Amino acid sequence: MSTQKPVRKAVFPVAGLGTRFLPATKAVPKEMLTVVDRPVIQYVVDEAREAGVEHFVFVTGRNKSVIEDHFDLQVELNDTLRKRGKTVEIRQLEELQPKPGQASFTRQQAPLGLGHAVWCARDIIGDEPFALLLPDMIMQSPKSCLSSMVELHSKTGGNVLGVEECKPEDTHKYGIIDRGDKVGNGFIINDMVEKPPQGSAPSNLYLNGRYILQPKIFDILEHQKSGAGGEIQLTDAMLRLAETEDFYGFHFKGRTFDCGSKEGFIAANVAFSLWRPDMADNVRHEIEKLLSEVKPFERRQSDRREQ
Numbered sequence: 001m002s003t004q005k006p007v008r009k010a011v012f013p014v015a016g017l018g019t020r021f022l023p024a025t026k027a028v029p030k031e032m033l034t035v036v037d038r039p040v041i042q043y044v045v046d047e048a049r050e051a052g053v054e055h056f057v058f059v060t061g062r063n064k065s066v067i068e069d070h071f072d073l074q075v076e077l078n079d080t081l082r083k084r085g086k087t088v089e090i091r092q093l094e095e096l097q098p099k100p101g102q103a104s105f106t107r108q109q110a111p112l113g114l115g116h117a118v119w120c121a122r123d124i125i126g127d128e129p130f131a132l133l134l135p136d137m138i139m140q141s142p143k144s145c146l147s148s149m150v151e152l153h154s155k156t157g158g159n160v161l162g163v164e165e166c167k168p169e170d171t172h173k174y175g176i177i178d179r180g181d182k183v184g185n186g187f188i189i190n191d192m193v194e195k196p197p198q199g200s201a202p203s204n205l206y207l208n209g210r211y212i213l214q215p216k217i218f219d220i221l222e223h224q225k226s227g228a229g230g231e232i233q234l235t236d237a238m239l240r241l242a243e244t245e246d247f248y249g250f251h252f253k254g255r256t257f258d259c260g261s262k263e264g265f266i267a268a269n270v271a272f273s274l275w276r277p278d279m280a281d282n283v284r285h286e287i288e289k290l291l292s293e294v295k296p297f298e299r300r301q302s303d304r305r306e307q
């Protein structure tokens, strides 16, 4: 029997600037851009809830208060929906809302990097393992990535990282791990390397934005100097943690969409609408029509004039 402390809390770092989505993200946080009819952040919060998480910790920044509003009770809206008999909508809103005391918001005053954002959650997490979900990455699979990682963690303890395969020529873009022996539904991680130079990666398994970490990471982050890009990097801190603690990997084989990139965001909208019984047929029809009609690089006259 394992005596691991369960994973009860999850951190969502949402303080980044989202520069790749400007001008859309000038006033709207990128985590609030919608995939079908739900903001991106809702997908990751639902994934955490499905994995048994009871407390949701958002590390926010300037211009992000709308995320707090999204997870709050909107009394006037609920009253109006009730008067109009919109019971389905009321239920949907109730389902997404954390129970009183289940959500905490803390500010990262400046976007100093993912490692720094995680460190900002230290007092709310306290002395227990926690999940970390990068809201950019949203996933489709019968069983969620974090649920499988929690299952592995309940056997192994330590730190558990979600990984996926990338094209071998893309390994220099990601944090890459070296895979060791199998354990439960995962494996031991022998080594990690952040953005290895081309041709030197130990595998093509990259960190996919899902982590279960031990609270000792906070002590390391407290003294962590800035690394690549002048930012306090989480991977640097994990490498230090790996000197004294075990790391395990879970190979996620579902679909993942990087909603921090435009192409990933558009693919997510298509994929999640095709998953919706109320929309799938119409969306498929529209896509097929577009694919047969629109030629590559077809541009509107007005776009040509702007160049």
Ligand code: UTP
Residues within 6 Å of the ligand: 013, 014, 015, 016, 017, 018, 019, 020, 021, 059, 108, 110, 111, 112, 113, 114, 116, 117, 134, 135, 136, 260
């Ligand atoms: P990214 O680097 O992908 O997000 O960070 P970004 O900086 O917002 O995006 P671009 O590159 O400018 O378009 C991964 C995650 O870490 C969070 C981001 O909000 C994102 O969810 N993050 C990053 C922080 O919370 N604080 C930071 O200082 C940096």
